[in-house]
Amino acid sequence: MYRKVEESQTLLINTQAKAMESQNKEVIKFGFGQSPFLPPNHVINALKEAAHRKEYSSVQGDLELRKLMSNFHMAHNGLKVDPDNILVAPGSKILLYTIMLAFEQADVLMPVPSWVSYAPQANLAGHHLIKLNTTYEERWRITPKIMEEAIKGKHHKDTIMLLNYPGNPDGLTYSQSELEAIAQVAKKHNILVISDEIYGLLSFDGPHASFANYYPERTITTTGLSKWCGAGGWRLGAAFLYDGIEKEFKQALIGIGSETYSCAPSPVQMAAKEAYADYNGISEYVSYQTKILQKIGMFCATTLNAAGILVTPPQGGFYIFLDFTMFKDTLSQKGITTSNELCAQLLKETGVMILPSSAFGFNTDHLGARLAFVDFDEPVPQEEFSLKKHGTRVIKGIELIVEWIESYRI
Structure with a gap:
């Protein structure tokens, strides 16, 4: 079958x-x-100039690129991440799946509505999916009450929650007070939060507020070039792991990457250096x-x-x-x-x-x-x-x- x-x-x-x-x-x-x-002209030119770069990089990605990403996001919105805790891959989509695959069994809390690939990825990974149903009246936002109610349906020890804002499919974000409230519940139940912030740089009103700044203990932030740099087909994504991440967990992520995507394309990583070289x-x-x-x-x-x-x-x-x-x-x-x-x-x-x-x-x-x-x-x-x-x-x-x-x- x-x-x-x-x-x-x-x-x-x-x-x-x-x-x-x-x-x-x-x-x-x-x-x-x-x-x-x-993409900006200087980023496009960097890709052209790197076309001859045919070598494999490390599974984690080019070290200089990871350092630039770290500095870039610190300048953008104060998101602090050690370059050694950044994973670069051919798109953030595969990183989302890699994180899910690192768990043998888990409950996955998924807001409704949310991006089309979350549920299929959770199902492929063999996890138990729990929907967090929202409403138009609440701006399609999850709340502590919705989270607490959903957690009653848990089947497994480990819990993963997916958060995406500004969101696909709604284009909406969360206020500081909303993020703080969600973070309290996540911390209370030791939930691993995958904060999909691929649209973060395209926030309309001021710098995007990263969830990791409210729940640094167990938030993995995913991002990439697809949306803010207009380079979806280039396939360049990143996952920012939390400080003190369990060695076994990090090794599982790198191990899965080594057995699946190997690395992000070298020419695209070189072009990404130009994109992430200077936030200002x-x-x-x-x-x-x-x-x-x-x-x-x-x-x-x-x-x-x-x-x-x-x-x-x-x-x-x-x-x-x-x-x-x-x-x-x-x-x-x-x-x-x-x-x-x-x-x-x-x-x-x-x-x-x-x-x-x-x-x-x-x-x-x-x-x-x-x-x-x-x-x-x-x-x-x-x-x-x-x-x-x-x-x-x-x-x-x-x-x-x-x-x-x-x-x-x-």
Whole structure:
């Protein structure tokens, strides 16, 4: 018997979009969360110049790169990590899985909604998955009360909790008081927290607050180049381990890496040195992105809310989460009772592609979806971003969603 592993919903929908485009059908791609920004020129040039670097690095990654990462994140938001406690890999995705695989049996606390690969990875690792169900009214945030209730369903000694903010699929973050409260519960129950902060540098309002600064005892922070540096396909991620990490745990992580991915690509590691060389030097590039993303995200949220679709305005990254539950009865009369049916019908009738909430941990009958507002054009150098000029597909896509849901009201 083979394992039953479905293709990642985000990668699958990107394949579907390409197939429709090959048939000359217009598709507005709000389904796949890929940054539309190019990496900085000096980082691209560094990759070109390192193309000849074909050697393997250590499993942990190039030491100089790890030192630069440590300094970079200390300058960004005071996240303190010893370079010897940094793991570099081909993407943070494999590091998340590596951490889970290091445990023979564990309970995995997963917020709902959350990124599409958390649950499959927990299942592949043979762990017991416990969902932390959130609501629109609570901004899709987990709370100490939700955590305490979930912990009652534990099966195993070890507990892992996944935390992701600014979040995928909701674009939301946590306040200092919220992080402090969550940290207290995590400490009380000795929970290992994997804080997925891949969108941390794309926070809209000031420096991102790393969870490790509130719970340094057992927080592993994951990050990488994919989002803030526009280099998803380069596959360069990192895990920042906590001080005093158990030797057996760290060795298990390195051992799994040595038997699976071996190391991150050497040329990409060399380019990453340029990306992480100087936080102050790169901050203008990051600020340029966040200003554009915030403008687009606020337009999307405001317009959809005005149409009755529940959306909490984003605080970082490039996602918003759409809640169509107010239209449940109306949609049901048209034969739409699941998020898959909702997204399929929207795509068929409008060419707008969004991802169903069932991919993010919800039951199939929850009428929600993630929208990645990335289908826009990056301005040429020295040009001011204009939503009307560079975001025409975003405007059109949002208007089509509004027209579509209003047509179902009739």
